[in-house]
Amino acid sequence: xxxxxxxxxxxxxxxxxxxxxxxxxxxxxxxxxxxxxxxxxxxxxxxxxxxxxxxxxxxxxxxxxxxxxxxxxxxxxxxxxxxxxxxxxxxxxxxxxxxxxxxxxxxxxxxxxxxxxxxxxxxxxxxxxxxxxxxxxxxxxxxxxxxxxxxxxxxxxxxxxxxxxxxxxxxxxxxxxxxxxxxxxxxxxxxxxxxxxxxxxxx
DNA sequence: CACCAGGTTGACC
DNA sequence: GGTCAACATGGT
Numbered sequence: 001x002x003x004x005x006x007x008x009x010x011x012x013x014x015x016x017x018x019x020x021x022x023x024x025x026x027x028x029x030x031x032x033x034x035x036x037x038x039x040x041x042x043x044x045x046x047x048x049x050x051x052x053x054x055x056x057x058x059x060x061x062x063x064x065x066x067x068x069x070x071x072x073x074x075x076x077x078x079x080x081x082x083x084x085x086x087x088x089x090x091x092x093x094x095x096x097x098x099x100x101x102x103x104x105x106x107x108x109x110x111x112x113x114x115x116x117x118x119x120x121x122x123x124x125x126x127x128x129x130x131x132x133x134x135x136x137x138x139x140x141x142x143x144x145x146x147x148x149x150x151x152x153x154x155x156x157x158x159x160x161x162x163x164x165x166x167x168x169x170x171x172x173x174x175x176x177x178x179x180x181x182x183x184x185x186x187x188x189x190x191x192x193x194x195x196x197x198x199x200x201x202x203x
Numbered sequence: 204c205a206c207c208a209g210g211t212t213g214a215c216c
Numbered sequence: 217g218g219t220c221a222a223c224a225t226g227g228t
Contacts, residue, residue, distance in 0.1 A: 035227075070224085073226080116210060151218085
């Protein structure tokens, strides 16, 4: 299995690095098309200003937010989006929202501005701890390299059908694919070994 | 200097 | 249903 090989080669990644579920959610928006190192800087600044909390972030000055997250790019839309999402969770306690059935929770997250498929699944998996496999650009490219193309949902269904429905495995596998791709794959092609392994030994 | 990073949205077909 | 420009900074 590719999962076992990646785990063996790279070791556990322990994603998502964050102190709280709310930090995961904010980070999920900030990391869109952005290197994690820049997200860490922004998270750090938000923490210094005690803004990594639902009500505080919801009430924060938009100009201050823009300054604090400028290093993440798309800073104007991201500032208004994390503020909007903070307002939602200030009104709807996370514990209540996360206790919704998985599909309902996912739809609820998708209804928030700034939350698309990947971000919704990152929140469901890494913040709420429920089994939804996250498909990102690296995963999409890896699949394309072995001849499998499809919509986000189609790729996700394929993964979820191939591997055990286990939150810890979902978390690690996605993280491993990202780290492996960053280390060994080019922009338009994947490492030959993993492709061969995927074809011959399965996910 | 060109290219890309752990995407999403709204407009349009 | 799908495609596509726009969104923006920081590092190689």
